[in-house]
Amino acid sequence: MAVITPISDYKYGFHKPENYVFKSKKGLNKRVVEEISWYKKEPQWMKQFRLDALDVFYTKSMPGWGGNLNGIDFANIYYYIKPTEKKAKSWADLPAEIKDTYDRIGIPEAEKKYLGGVSAQYESEVVYKSIQKTLGAKGVIFLDMDSGLREYPELVKEYFGKLIAPSDNKFSALNSATWSGGSFIYVPKGVRVELPLQAYFRINAANMGQFERTLIIADEGSFVHYVEGCTAPIYTTDSLHSAVVEIFVKKGARVRYTTIQNWSTNVYNLVTKRMRVEEEGVGEWIDGNIGSKLTMKYPSVYLMGKGARGEILSVAYAGAKQHQDAGGKAIHFAPFTTSKITSKSVSCAGGRTSYRGLIQIFPSAIKAKTKVVCDALLIDEASRSDTYPTMDIRHNDVQVEHEATVSKIGDEQLFYLQSRGLSKADAEAMIVNGFIEPIVKELPLEYAVELNRLIQLELEGSVG
Amino acid sequence: MKKNIILVESLKKNQKFYVSGHENKTYVIFITDGQNCEGDINIILNGEDTRIQILGIILGYGRQKINLYTLQDHLKERSISDLFIKSVLFHESKFKYRGLIKIEKYAQKSNAYQKNQNLLMSQKSWADTRPELEILANDVRCTHGATVGKIDENQLYYLQTRGLNKIEASRMLVNGFLREVIERIPDQKVIDELSRMIEEKIERLTKGIN
Numbered sequence: 161m162a163v164i165t166p167i168s169d170y171k172y173g174f175h176k177p178e179n180y181v182f183k184s185k186k187g188l189n190k191r192v193v194e195e196i197s198w199y200k201k202e203p204q205w206m207k208q209f210r211l212d213a214l215d216v217f218y219t220k221s222m223p224g225w226g227g228n229l230n231g232i233d234f235a236n237i238y239y240y241i242k243p244t245e246k247k248a249k250s251w252a253d254l255p256a257e258i259k260d261t262y263d264r265i266g267i268p269e270a271e272k273k274y275l276g277g278v279s280a281q282y283e284s285e286v287v288y289k290s291i292q293k294t295l296g297a298k299g300v301i302f303l304d305m306d307s308g309l310r311e312y313p314e315l316v317k318e319y320f321g322k323l324i325a326p327s328d329n330k331f332s333a334l335n336s337a338t339w340s341g342g343s344f345i346y347v348p349k350g351v352r353v354e355l356p357l358q359a360y361f362r363i364n365a366a367n368m369g370q371f372e373r374t375l376i377i378a379d380e381g382s383f384v385h386y387v388e389g390c391t392a393p394i395y396t397t398d399s400l401h402s403a404v405v406e407i408f409v410k411k412g413a414r415v416r417y418t419t420i421q422n423w424s425t426n427v428y429n430l431v432t433k434r435m436r437v438e439e440e441g442v443g444e445w446i447d448g449n450i451g452s453k454l455t456m457k458y459p460s461v462y463l464m465g466k467g468a469r470g471e472i473l474s475v476a477y478a479g480a481k482q483h484q485d486a487g488g489k490a491i492h493f494a495p496f497t498t499s500k501i502t503s504k505s506v507s508c509a510g511g512r513t514s515y516r517g518l519i520q521i522f523p524s525a526i527k528a529k530t531k532v533v534c535d536a537l538l539i540d541e542a543s544r545s546d547t548y549p550t551m552d553i554r555h556n557d558v559q560v561e562h563e564a565t566v567s568k569i570g571d572e573q574l575f576y577l578q579s580r581g582l583s584k585a586d587a588e589a590m591i592v593n594g595f596i597e598p599i600v601k602e603l604p605l606e607y608a609v610e611l612n613r614l615i616q617l618e619l620e621g622s623v624g
Numbered sequence: 625m626k627k628n629i630i631l632v633e634s635l636k637k638n639q640k641f642y643v644s645g646h647e648n649k650t651y652v653i654f655i656t657d658g659q660n661c662e663g664d665i666n667i668i669l670n671g672e673d674t675r676i677q678i679l680g681i682i683l684g685y686g687r688q689k690i691n692l693y694t695l696q697d698h699l700k701e702r703s704i705s706d707l708f709i710k711s712v713l714f715h716e717s718k719f720k721y722r723g724l725i726k727i728e729k730y731a732q733k734s735n736a737y738q739k740n741q742n743l744l745m746s747q748k749s750w751a752d753t754r755p756e757l758e759i760l761a762n763d764v765r766c767t768h769g770a771t772v773g774k775i776d777e778n779q780l781y782y783l784q785t786r787g788l789n790k791i792e793a794s795r796m797l798v799n800g801f802l803r804e805v806i807e808r809i810p811d812q813k814v815i816d817e818l819s820r821m822i823e824e825k826i827e828r829l830t831k832g833i834n
Binding site for chain 2: 523536538539540541543544545546547548549550551552553554555556557558559560561562563564565566567568
């Protein structure tokens with residue numbers, strides 16, 4: 161077997177030289193926020209929104225639950241970096257360095273062309289974007305958030321920050337004050353976007369925070385699948401990623417949002433994601449968390465209209481020194497609403513996974529139904545798994561179920577596979593891949609393949 | 625013989641029970657007196673090969689608020705704990721439950737179970753349940769489950785087709801719901817006594833059902 165010299169102990173990490181046009185000063189204050197807004201030539205209301213959010217950020221305390229956030233030093237972070245002056249219009253226009261980054265993530269050449277709008281985020285801003293002409297003809301808007309604000313100010317103003325207010329939590333306030341990049345999607349009435357819309361995210365500057373902001377509006381009877389995937393290079397110091405994602409699912413519409421999060425293991429990933437689902441609408445989160453030092457992320461569905469449905473599939477993998485505190489929330493406000501949360505977590509090499517969830521059913525939600533299933537797998541004795549669900553049920557005409565199991569890989573299963581000639585690592589990987597399969601099969605093919613490969617690599621490392 | 629059934633009829637702060645090696649105990653939480661109450665029951669399995677059962681019968685009514693916290697803390701190897709708590713909530717009663725299973729690092733080969741089922745008898749009754757797990761050892765098996773719902777309409781209908789009126793049918797279903805827990809008590813005398821007390825209460829509480 162060929163010997164490959166490792167670049168670092170993070171297997172998927174690689175660090176490109178920095179080449180930036182504009183970089184804000186380290187740290188957070190009124191001036192930095194004003195500068196970001198000025199630099200982006202934003203309307204007055206957005207500048208005010210940012211400044212108000214900054215005040216909220218100062219007054220909010222850090223969450224007293226979940227993971228350990230002591231390592232975050234807000235004063236030691238760059239809040240805005242603009243990578244290149246102009247956005248590339250086609251793949252060929254992209255700087256070679258950025259193209260190289262994408263090649264290393266392994267987006268196949270054929271796929272680059274085939275995929276619907278590929279929007280790649282390198283640093284704080286979307287630099288490459290190709291929207292199929294057909295999308296435009298159908299009236300679908302797919303832009304980075306900054307362009308969305310410039311080109312559709314009224315639409316943005318109507319929805320921006322309406323579902324996740326800056327005052328929601330400390331990190332939504334931080335994002336509201338410093339946001340940059342992310343996606344803006346509008347799907348008109350009755351339009352089905354058949355190809356998944358994808359965005360690739362990368363951060364590449366040490367100590368740079370990514371505060372992207374995504375807003376999706378699916379008008380009545382429409383359908384869209386948005387895919388967000390991340391891999392990040394390794395840094396020497398801690399990095400912070402704190403996104404806000406707001407999704408409006410109108411009457412009879414359906415939105416599916418898929419994330420594969422694979423930040424390098426020094427990144428704090430603290431994300432607020434919420435969907436508001438109206439009558440007969442369907443909102444789906446598929447949330448995979450593999451990387452980062454600490455993830456705290458609980459995608460939620462607010463079921464506001466009669467018969468609305470929410471589904472959350474969550475898969476988490478925690479290796480050495482990682483803590484995945486993930487889960488989901490379903491809040492039922494309307495009659496005949498249904499929700500389902502499925503969580504699968506794997507802890508390995510001293511890693512810790514926690515499922516944290518909330519089911520809330522208000523008296524207005526008669527005949528609501530919900531089911532939560534959490535399964536956890538512990539690979540070795542150094543690892544840890546927690547389950548923290550909350551079910552707050554405020555009337556009786558409902559059906560609520562929750563179940564969870566925690567177990568290890570069965571010795572019999574391992575023995576059987578090894579007796580068939582598999583190595584221990586291969587056998588474990590096979591069992592783990594089988595364990596998370598119900599979620600993986602919901603992913604677009606290329607992500608499913610990548611996820612399986614990643615888990616195999618992780619386990620090879622852990623068993624030595 | 626050591627007494628191995630412990631009846632907990634009132635809740636208070638910081639109730640702790642230590643269980644040592646090779647002991648086999650059953651704790652019965654029995655709250656039916658209609659008073660507001662709040663408290664925690666911490667069971668520390670501080671020995672190898674311990675086995676415990678925690679059974680709970682909660683009857684809430686009026687504007688009662690019940691706030692219960694349980695802990696099953698496994699410190700040593702091969703310990704088994706099994707918790708099963710059911711509540712039946714009438715009127716505007718509110719039951720808040722938080723139950724934690726903790727398997728410490730050196731408690732390998734332990735098993736822990738936790739099940740909480742809540743029957744809401746009125747539109748205004750609430751259940752807030754949080755079954756939690758913190759697992760620090762790997763060679764273990766833990767499961768927990770929780771449900772909240774009302775009396776099954778199909779069962780109610782079936783009993784009514786058999787000639788019972790709605791009140792009698794509801795009574796039978798509520799009693800049956802609680803019986804599943806009571807029958808796990810390893811002492812027939814205790815089972816009989818508690819069943820009698822529950823049936824009387826249920827008879828009174830279901831009178832107003834329509």
